[in-house]
Amino acid sequence: MSRRLPGVARTLRDVRPLDPLSSIKIKLGILVAATVTLAVMITWLGLQLEMGPSRTFPVAILLSLVLTQFLARGMTSPLREMTHAVQAMADGDYTIRVRATSRDEVGQLAAAFNQMSEDLASVEQTRRDLIANVSHELRTPVAALQAQLENMVDGVVPATPAMLEQAHAQTERLTRLVTYLLDLSRLEAGASALSVSEFDVGDLMEECADGLQMVDAAKDLHYIIDVTPPNLAIEADRERLHQVLTNLLQNAIRHSPRDGDIRMDAYPIGETVVLEISDQGPGIAPEDRERIFQRFARGTASSPGTTAPAAGSGPDGAAGIAGSTPPASGGTGIGLAIVRWAVELHGGHVEVADSDEGATMRVTLPARAHPAPGVTAERLGDE
Incomplete structure (x- = not known):
């Protein structure tokens, strides 16, 4: 029995009879009305028993204070719990949660505090x-x-x-990783500037593929570049678009089987240009196709029993399209977030397209420069 007493006492101290009420104003009104009513009833009862004011009034005041303490303690319990939780969070403990059972403003604050604690715990784990x-x-x-x-x-x-x-x-691998980290800092800072010029899409794709020949030397991969029409051009930040394609290509290489094919397609649709990078890897599970664009997200391969590394877990911190490499291969998990950031700066969007085999990343951009709202664009000389 002695072990249960502290828990019982703690439960009694944390009774919250006013929790069903939806407003703290109503609770305060009931608190005042209850204490006044109790004081009046005790005073009346004392007078009926001829106890006299000298004994009736102190008893009425004392019992009113006890009732006030009982009701007010339940109303303010979440605030005390939040104070304790904040002190624990200051010491690095984000596991404490506040009991949020009331429906009033304090209960809403407690629920918001719990959500903040979960977010901070997630951010800390991410860090x-x-x-x-x-x-x-x-x-x-x-x-x-x-x-x-x-x-x-x-x-x-x-x-x-x-x-x-x-x-x-x-050294190039180190340079690429540092570049991704710098891009992440720009993303966090909200950097939004583009250097726009007009250039040939096919030339850019060939340049990206040629620059990664050494990466796939051991796999003997085959590149298939299909640009329709052959002279397809786009107005965009060439350096940013080079980064997007290189990022996706690195991971297509990493997750492609030996002697596999990597397709690079480009074609116009209305006023937009669509760029696609496809591999023959295990693909991306449908439930992860949106989540992988979040920073530090990890996805699962679509093939049964296969686990994909973190999105952006390529050897250079690039965005992972799909794969079965074990988590020990490392990765920063920021690549696809950077890809989406760079694409959205141009007013476009990136997605995982449906495909019969492997994974296909589809980037859709305006054919003519049309940066997102708030993004400044400096126009360079056409190439």
């Missing part, structure tokens, strides 16, 4: 995951680059063009 993932992504190329350079300095291996090319590839 920890980001630090861990970025640390992993930075450590891998740095360690490889350091080992290669030490071997060449110590004379273990000669400084052949192949070794120098490998070292150069690692």
Whole structure:
């Protein structure tokens, strides 16, 4: 019995008889009316029993104060719980929740506080995951680059063009990761500027594919570029669009099977230009097709029993289209969020399109420069 007493006492101290009421004004009115009524009844009863005012009034006041304390404590319990929760959150504990059973303004505040606590816990977990993932992504190329350079300095291996090319590839990997992190900071800061020019879509696709030839060397992948019409042009920020295509291509490469095909299609629809990157990987589960565009989101592959890494979990922190690489491969989970940010700056949108095989990422952009509201566009000379 002794173990139960603290819990029972705690329950009695937290009784909230006025919770069903929907307004704190009504609660205060009932509180005043109840205490006044109780005082009047005790006074009347004392007079009827001929106890006299000297004994009746103190009893009436004391019992009224007890009733006030009982009712007011239940009304203010969420506020005390929030104070305790805030102190715990200041120490890094985001697990405490407030009992939000009342329907008045204090109850609504408690519910909002619980939602804020959940959001802060999610943000804190995201921060920890980001630090861990970025640390992993930075450590891998740095360690490889350091080992290669030490071997060449110590004379273990000669400084052949192949070794120098490998070292150069690692530095490029580091550069891409830093670029993604800088883009993330711009996204957070709301940066919204474009350098617009007109250029050939087919040339840009070939440039992106040629720039990633070394990435897929071990897989012997085949690129199929289909631009209709062949001279299709678009007004956009070429650097941003290059980033979008490269980002998607890196992950199509990563998740494609050996000797597979990667399609790059472009075609006009009305006043827009559609760009598609398709792979032959396991695809993306339908329930994840919208969520993967959120920062740090992780998705699951559409094929049974296959788990995809984080969206944006490519070797360079790029956006993952789909795949079966285990989570240990690392990833920052920011790639697709950056892709969506860059596309929306242009007034376009990106989505996962339905496909019979693998995954297809579809980017739709205005053919003529039409940035999103609030986005400034500097027009450069046409190419």
